[in-house]
Amino acid sequence: MADQEGGRLLTHTIKDVAKLAGVAPSTVSRVIADSPKISAKTKARVKAVMAELGYHPNVHARNLVNKQTNxxxxxxxxxxxxxxxxxxxxxxxxxxxxxxxxxxxxxxxxxxxxxxxxxxxxxxxxxxxxxxxxxxxxxxxxxxxxxxxxxxxxxxxxxxxxxxxxxxxxxxxxxDNVKAAKMLTEYLLLLKHQRIGFIGGRKDAYVTLDHREGYCEALTSAGLEINEGDLVYHDEVFEGGEQAVIELMAQVTPPTAIIVADDLMALGVLRMLSSMGYQVPKDISVVSFNNVLMSELASPPLTTMDIQxxxxxxxxxxxxxxxxxxxxxxxxxxxxxxxxxxxxxxxxxxxx
CATH class of the missing domain: 3.40.50.2300 (Response regulator)
Structure with a gap:
């Protein structure tokens, strides 16, 4: 801590540190900046004096000189x-x-x-x-x-x-969001699903466009037609998932599996499906992206693409x-x- 004299707080300067450490003020500055030109022994001595005096460098002032804010x-x-x-x-x-x-x-x-x-x-x-x-x-x-x-x-x-x-x-x-979405779609195709719904996020986001591309590539490679009614888009929030699944399941022939852009949306999908009387995964499979903690804690635990x-x-x-x-x-x-x-x-x- 800084010293007190007659009840007045004394603030130590870089010159005080230099004097007590037996080095030049410029050396103290280089120690603060962690310059490789200063030996480890000198750095240790200067830092010990700084701790003893309770000296803290004025980072803001130094950044102004360096024209950096950190x-x-x-x-x-x-x-x-x-x-x-x-x-x-x-x-x-x-x-x-x-x-x-x-x-x-x-x-x-x-x-x-x-x-x-x-x-x-x-x-x-x-x-x-x-x-x-x-x-x-x-x-x-x-x-x-x-x-x-x-x-x-x-x-x-x-x-x-x-x-x-x-x-x-x-x-x-x-x-590689195209590849990830294609893999997720191919996984559902291997589970024998042929009517696969797609719930995307905001339409103008590149991640949504890439997810859609991967989804369409997988269906096309499998010889399946792309039904535009199976693709819906909503904001990536819980309520977005609820609204999206209402649109998908209102179709004459609803999907047997759904790919969801985001785990939070997927929780909304799971809750709405449950309220409609569907059992997941017995009646319909749901897969998603992100692998946040809530996906493991969902009921049932959510199959998802971990994107790190x-x-x-x-x-x-x-x-x-x-x-x-x-x-x-x-x-x-x-x-x-x-x-x-x-x-x-x-x-x-x-x-x-």
């Missing part, structure tokens, strides 16, 4: 899409935070109520240099954030994929850190794997 901006979907209701976002933030902490970066979360608010907030963050770089937690077809950041030449990474015309221009971390959400966050922060340190690095596309986790909501169809 803060990463994390751009969430608009509040209208209820991102914090969905366990995907806390888990991806956990991965981002784990990597950011390694380099002592803080996070600044966007708070836009509407999509128009988000772009204005991004502009303010860039122009005020409030953050050193940004991670976008979503990717949609008409979003203005990516074009703006490219125009400003500001470091950023996307979780998801950018538009096709920006491949090689934008760094991003993503799953934590790894998506960790890799995105790692990639952004490299871009901040070296803006001239070539753009990178990092793919994170996926695996099918079979539980109790899927089984082979029972033929009459």
């Amino acid at each position: 803060v990463i901006g994390v751009i969430m979907p608009s509040v209208s899409y209820a991102p914090f209701q969905n366990p995907f976002f806390p888990e991806v933030l956990r991965g981002i935070t784990a990597q950011a902490n390694e380099d002592k970066y803080g996070l600044y979360l966007s708070t836009g109520q509407l999509e128009s608010d988000i772009i204005e907030e991004v502009k303010e963050m860039v122009h005020s240099r409030r953050v050193d770089g940004m991670i976008l937690l979503y990717s949609t077809t008409a979003d203005p954030v990516i074009p703006f950041l490219l125009e400003e030449n500001f470091p950023f990474v996307v979780i998801g994929r950018p538009p096709e015309q920006l491949e090689g221009v934008v760094s991003y971390v993503n799953n 959400i934590y790894e998506l966050g960790f890799k995105s922060a790692e990639l952004l850190r490299k871009r901040i340190a070296n803006p001239d690095l070539p753009m990178q596309a990092v793919k994170v794997g996926h695996r099918l986790v079979r539980r109790e909501t899927s089984q082979a169809i029972e033929r009459q």
Whole structure:
């Protein structure tokens, strides 16, 4: 702690640390910055003096000199899409935070109520240099954030994929969502299901478009027609799953299996099916994406595609850190794997 003299709190300076440690003030600064030019012995001595005096470096002031904030901006979907209701976002933030902490970066979360608010907030963050770089937690077809950041030449990474015309221009971390959706559909086909419903998320999201592509590829390869009535789209929330399954099951010939874009939506699907008198998986199979904790705790436990959400966050922060340190690095596309986790909501169809 800082010393007291006559009831007055004394705040120690870098010069006090240098004097007591027997080094130059510049050496103390290099120790604070963890410079490799300073020996481990000197670092230990200076840090011991800092602890003895209760000295804490003014990181904010040092960052102003270095023109850095040591803060990463994390751009969430608009509040209208209820991102914090969905366990995907806390888990991806956990991965981002784990990597950011390694380099002592803080996070600044966007708070836009509407999509128009988000772009204005991004502009303010860039122009005020409030953050050193940004991670976008979503990717949609008409979003203005990516074009703006490219125009400003500001470091950023996307979780998801950018538009096709920006491949090689934008760094991003993503799953192979086409392949994952195709695998999930093929799994149901192997269980002898031929009428398979598809519940997608928001229509303008690239992950939804990729899921649809994989689903259609699998059906086409199996020689099955794609019935547009079997494809419905809703926001990735519990209520979205409930509404979507009502639409699917109201058809004259409802599906015997359903692929759901997201585990939270799938919980809504399971509850609505139960209220309709359907038994899962005896009457209908349900499979999903993400493998968040709630999927294992669902009743019955949910068959789902694990997309390694934590790894998506960790890799995105790692990639952004490299871009901040070296803006001239070539753009990178990092793919994170996926695996099918079979539980109790899927089984082979029972033929009459």
